[in-house]
Amino acid sequence: MTKKISDPKERFAKSIWASMLAPEHMQKVEDEVVERFIPAGGYVCRKGDTVDYWMGVIDGFLKMSSISPDGKTVTFSCMLAGGWFGEGSLLKTEPRRYDVVALRDTRVAYMPRTTFSYLLDNSIPFNRFLLHQLNERLGLFISLVEYDRMLDPDTRVARCLAAMFHPYLNPGLKAGSSMQIQISQEEIGYISSVSRQRANQALQLLEKKNLLSVDYGGITILDLEGLRRFPEE
Structure with missing residues (x-):
């Protein structure tokens, strides 16, 4: 409707x-x-x-x-x-x-x-916004090709979660504000192209690395830059 x-x-x-x-x-x-x-x-x-x-x-x-x-x-x-x-x-x-x-x-x-x-x-401001958005989306899609072809599932989950805080493509989630995301493990699997069980394994690993904490009904990001760089130490 x-x-x-x-x-x-x-x-x-x-x-x-x-x-x-x-x-x-x-x-x-x-x-x-x-x-x-x-x-x-x-x-x-x-x-x-x-x-x-x-x-x-x-x-x-x-x-x-x-x-x-x-x-x-x-x-x-x-x-x-x-x-x-x-x-x-x-x-x-x-x-x-x-x-x-x-x-x-x-x-x-x-x-x-x-x-x-x-x-x-x-x-003119609307045109400038679109130029920025198209450029940012192109960069995201190029990185996703790398995720799909070169990165293991743990890294894919980490990078996809970090991408949710993109200031242009997902302005509702802003780094530095609330870092808690109400998201299920099934949804994380969908956006990362892995199964729910594999997403759960990745989240456990990322939690052990102190990059995030798994909460009831969601996750809290503890180290956004660490997620973006994972698995770099």
Whole structure:
């Protein structure tokens, strides 16, 4: 079910680009962006879909992935509150090249292509934001190729957890603020492309290294830079 966003200022509070817009541009966004509830396990979009919206997470947890020709699931990224995605497909006017699935109940904001194009044509700060976001996403995807091909599962889990604190791609989680993440071991397995049991083993190892602590229903990051560098001592 699609509906107008209630209390848009609060809903956009974690989105970096929203704070950059001129008041008249933000008003257009508030008037034209809608939200939709996606239950856990539901698809936000599928590979091959026509791209008509730029999308962002109001609250919840999404996974961006694709199925390789040999049937392997390849996870590209995860998105939490404040994260937006799909700008590349909109700019190239090509079909969606990945699936996006809700790992838990999630509310998603949908910005129509016309609104997105209006901001591109009229807001220099919005263009600067997109340049930064595209560059950061490219860097993340390059590193994920390394994770998949070269790194062992323990390192993959460590790096994927660290990537959740990316200031542009997941602005809802900021280094230096609350370092506790409400995330299940199954969800960690999904974003790291390992089984839940293997994710549990990796978390036990990372806990012994004093990089994180495993809590009930989540984890607390103790050493973010250590997770980013793992397994370096």
